[in-house]
Amino acid sequence: MNIRKMNGNTLEVYENDNLVFSMHEKKEKDFITVEVSGEINNDVAHEFEDEIMALISVFNKVRIDMGNVVYIASLAMKSLLSIQQIIDEKQNSEFVLTNLSPAVRENFELSGLLDILCIEE
Numbered sequence: 001m002n003i004r005k006m007n008g009n010t011l012e013v014y015e016n017d018n019l020v021f022s023m024h025e026k027k028e029k030d031f032i033t034v035e036v037s038g039e040i041n042n043d044v045a046h047e048f049e050d051e052i053m054a055l056i057s058v059f060n061k062v063r064i065d066m067g068n069v070v071y072i073a074s075l076a077m078k079s080l081l082s083i084q085q086i087i088d089e090k091q092n093s094e095f096v097l098t099n100l101s102p103a104v105r106e107n108f109e110l111s112g113l114l115d116i117l118c119i120e121e
Helices: 044-059 074-089 102-111
Strands: 002-009 010-015 018-028 032-040 061-072 094-098
Touching: 002 018, 010 044, 018 044, 032 044, 044 061, 044 074, 061 102, 074 094, 074 102
Parallel strands: 032 061, 061 094
Antiparallel strands: 002 010, 010 018, 018 032
16 A cells, blocks of 8 residues: 655655655746656556646646656556646646656657657756
8 A cells, every 4th residue: 555645845655665756846937846756656656647637737837857757657657648638628738747867768758658748858
């Protein structure tokens, strides 16, 4: 069972008492920026998706910094695609992924998501 802990503006998700990933939120100009760290494996992909969905329900412009993500599972990548589709239907909305780590970039490239998602370097 996964355990979620809030530490200020940071969500930490633990699996068997080990920190799997964290998400730190900060407001920057027109965007809410979320810095994600760790592994987004299939066991925690739903927590990741739930948090991003909550953000896009409140904010029109969401930026996800993935520079410290060491692994992203296919289920989490599918979540990002679903989120992008929702954003595409909303007016004046943006969903941007930034600073992809080499491992994440490779997974996105192999899956074809580099051409579908909005990605900034």
